[in-house]
Amino acid sequence: MRALREIGEVQVGLSEKTCVYAEDKIQLHHYVPLARSARVPPLLICYAMVNRPYMLDLQPDRSLIRELLSLGVDVYLLDWGYPDGADRFIPLTEYVCGYLGRCVEFILEQNAIDALNLLGVCQGGTMSLCYAALEPRHIANLITMVAPVDFKTPENLLSKWAQHIDVERLTQSGNVSGEFLNLVYLALMPFRLTQQKYVNLLQMEGDRAQLENFLRMEKWIFDSPDQPARAFREFIEWFFQENRLIRGELTLDDRQVLLKNVQCPVLNIYAAKDHLVPPSASIPLGVHVGSEDYESLQVDVGHIGMYVSGKARKTVPAAIARWLQERKP
C-alpha cells in the first residue's frame, strides 16, 4: 500500500504528437513518426466516445500507436474530448458526418490525397463504418477493431440491459454521466472488477513497474467522459434497441447508411474473449459489407487486452501494417 501511495500521478499517452485541428471539444492529433515511412496513406484512428483514446498509447511498452509508428505508419488520432452541457443537443449525425468528416477532409487536404486509411475502435468502429458507407470515396482501406455491428446477439449483455432503458427519459435531464457508464461496465463482471483485481494487486508485492501499469489502467477505466445527451440517446435507440445499422434502416445526414456501400478493403479485428463487444457482434460485418476484399482477424484476448496485452501487441500492429502495405495504392 505504501508503494502505491509513493507512485502518485501516473503518466499516459506519452508518444509525441501535435494537435493539428480542433473544433469545439474534439482534437485531431498527428503523431511524430518514429521510423521511415511505409508509404501508405495516413491512418486516422477514430476511438469510441465512451472512453478516452489514450488507451491506445497507455505507456511506451504498451502502445498500439507506438507500434504502428515504428512500422512506418503515419498516424492521426481523433480525440472526442470531454463533452459537457454545451454539447447535449448535438446529434449523432454531427459526430459522424460533421466532426469525423471534417477531420478526414483536413487530413486529405493536408496530405493532398483523395483517400486515407481509417481505423475505427469499439464504438468508433461503428461510427467509422457509418462514415465509410456515406463517404466511400474518402476511405482507401477500413479497419474495424472490437467494433459492434450486430447489436442484438445472445451474448451481448450490454444490449440485453439496454433494451428496456427509457433513453429519452435518461437523457431528458442532460448528458449521461461517465460515473453512470462506469457503474454499468463494472456491473458486467462485478466480482472480478470490484474484488478480484484488487486482491490480485496484493500479489504484486510492491513491484513499482507492475503497480504503475495497474494504476494507468485504473485511471483509464474510471476516466469515462460524460456522453452528450442527444447523440447518446440516438446511439442507444438506433443501434442497441433497433439494430438499424445491420437492418439497413439507419439514416444520417438525411442519407441512408448502407453497409453494402463500403466497397473498400476491410479488415475486421475482434477479441475472442470480449465481454463488452462479443465476437458475435463483430463477425457479421463480413456478411453485410459490400467489399469483396474482406478479412477478419481473431485475437485470443479480451476487449481491453486488445489494446494492451502482450499477445495483441505481438500480432495486431504488425497485422495492420502488413495488411495496409499489401493494399498500397
Next chain:
Amino acid sequence: MNDSTTAHPEAPPYLKAWDDYVSACQTLFERLSNPAAAAGGGAVPLAFLGSWKDLAARLGMRPDAAPGESSIPEDKFASLFPALGYSREYQEIGRRMLDLTGQFQRRYAEFLQHSADIGQSAFQATQRRASKDDTLLASPAAIYDAWIDCAEEAYAQAAHGEPFARLLADLCNILSEFKIERGKLLEALARQFDWPSRAEVDSLHRQVGILRSAAAKASAAVKSKRVAKATAAAKPTTGPKRRGKRKIRKTPERAGQ
C-alpha cells in the same frame, strides 16, 4: 372539539380519527390535571393510545410495523390532503419524488434479493467444485479464485435473464424520472435567486446551434458558388472569342462646340 360527531359523516376517515384523538387528548389532560382522577387509573391511557394508533393508521403510517420493516413513504402522503393552493405544483413534485422513492426502494429490495440468490448459487457451486478438487481447499488463493469464477458464472446466468434486465432498467428509469423532478425544483430555485437556470442555458445553446447551422449553410453556399465560378472560368472556349459589348462613352458636349 371533544365531540367526535363534529366531523361530517362523509368526511375523510382521518378527520374523524383526528377528532377522536383530540378528544382522547383532552380527557387525558383533564385526568392528569386532576390528581384524584389520575390516581384512579383506568381506561384513559389505553383509549389515548388507541386513538393515536387509529389516526396514524388513517394517515398511512404503520405504528405497528415491526422494527426494520420498510415503510412506504408515498402511502403516508397519498392519503393526505390533495395538492392545492399557492404551492400546488411544488407539492405535486414532492409527491412524485416520494412516489418514485418508494418505487425505487421496492425494486431495489428485489435487486438485493437477486444478489442474495446469486451469492447462494455461487456458494453452492464453489462447494461442489471444492468437493471434486482437493487442491482448492489447500490454498486460500485457489479457493478464492474458484469462488470468483463461480460467482461470475452465477451472476452471468442471472444477468442474461429477462427479469434481471427489466429490474436494472426499472431502477434506471425510476432514477431518471427522479432526476427530472429534482431538476424542476432546481429550476424554480434558480428563478427565485435570479441565477441562470439550466433551461435558460439550454435555450442559449439551441440558439447558438441554429446560428451555427445557418452560418455553415451560408458558408457552403458561398464555397459552392466560388467553385462553380472557378470551374466556369477554367472551361476552355471552343468557338471564336466573343467580343465584349463596346462601351460607348458619352462625353458631354462642351459648351460652344
